[in-house]
Amino acid sequence: MKPLIVMPDAVAVIxxxxxxELGGVPVMSRVPNPRPRRFVQVSRVGGTARTVVSDAPMLDIHAWDETDADAADLIAxxxxxIAALRGVTGGVTVYGSAEVGGPQWLPDPxxxxxxYALAVQVHMRGRVLER
Known part of the structure; x- marks a missing residue:
């Protein structure tokens, strides 16, 4: 029987x-209510399996802060x-990342x-599902 490969939850890993790494800045997958004055949201917006044992999810990273400059600094x-991430984090092997869309000013409607928002694709290894 062929082994099943389970891809990691990229949003949770990132x-x-x-x-x-951000020293107390809240990082979550949904916009909270009430909103903190400063926070980061990570969401998966696509991507595909890269190989039979790895995934390349596309992630949107959004950073909110009190001023334009602070939001720009947070997304930077x-x-x-993310650009420096290589190796094992949270038990998942990350091979690297590619920027899909650089930082852009995106005031919250x-x-x-x-x-500010940023789009990245992160290449990470799956794990064999023990059956």
Whole structure:
């Protein structure tokens, strides 16, 4: 019987990594209510299996903060951290990442709060499902 390969939850892996590196900045997969003054959202917007044992999810990273400059700084930090990520994080092997869309000014339409967004594709290894 051919082994089943289960791909990791890329949102959880990247959100946990950013949370551990951003020194107390909330990082989540949904916009919370109430909103913190500063936070990062990670969501999967696509991607495909790269090989039979690896995935290449496309992720949107959004960073909100109190000022335009602070939101730009926060997305720049996320960008640098993701670009530097190689090796094992949260038990998942990450081979690297590619920027799909660089940081862009994207003010929040609901709150008018300053927000920047970034799109990345992260190459990560799956795991064999024990059956």
């Amino acid at each position: 959100a946990d990594y950013l949370r551990s 930090m996320c960008r640098a951290l 609901d709150s008018s709060q300053p927000r």
